[in-house]
Amino acid sequence: MLIHHFWVRRVENLPVSSRQIGGCTIWPVPEKATGVVPKVLRGTVVTHRRRCWKPNCRCADGEALHEQVILSYSQESRARSVTLPSELIKPVRQATQRYREARQRLEAEGTASLEAFVQYLKTTR
Numbered sequence: 001m002l003i004h005h006f007w008v009r010r011v012e013n014l015p016v017s018s019r020q021i022g023g024c025t026i027w028p029v030p031e032k033a034t035g036v037v038p039k040v041l042r043g044t045v046v047t048h049r050r051r052c053w054k055p056n057c058r059c060a061d062g063e064a065l066h067e068q069v070i071l072s073y074s075q076e077s078r079a080r081s082v083t084l085p086s087e088l089i090k091p092v093r094q095a096t097q098r099y100r101e102a103r104q105r106l107e108a109e110g111t112a113s114l115e116a117f118v119q120y121l122k123t124t125r
C-alpha cells in the first residue's frame, strides 16, 4: 500500500476507503493504481526543482533541492498543473507521449486527405 493524500479524491470508482489520522484524511492507494492512467493524456510532465526556504532543511544549501513532478496542461486557455505521485510519473509520461504521437498521426492524415480532396475538386469540376 502506498499513501497519497490529494490524488485519489479525484479518481472515481477506485476501491479505497479513507481514514482520519491527526485531522488528515488518508487515502490508501492500491499498488495497481498505475492502471488508472488513461491511454492518452494531453499535457506535459515537468520536473520542478526548488528550495522550500526553511533554514534547517537539506535544501538550504541551494544544491539538494526538492523535486516535484507535475503534469502541466492548459484548460480553457489557462495554464494548470497537478502534482504526480511517484508511481504515476512513468505511465503519465508515456500517456502524454502517446497523445502527441496520435495527434501527429491525425494531423498528417487530415492534411493528406485535404490535399487529395482539393485536388479531386480542382480536376473533376
Ligand SMILES: [Zn+2]
Pocket: 051, 052, 053, 054, 057, 058, 059, 060, 066
Ligand atoms: Zn527544503
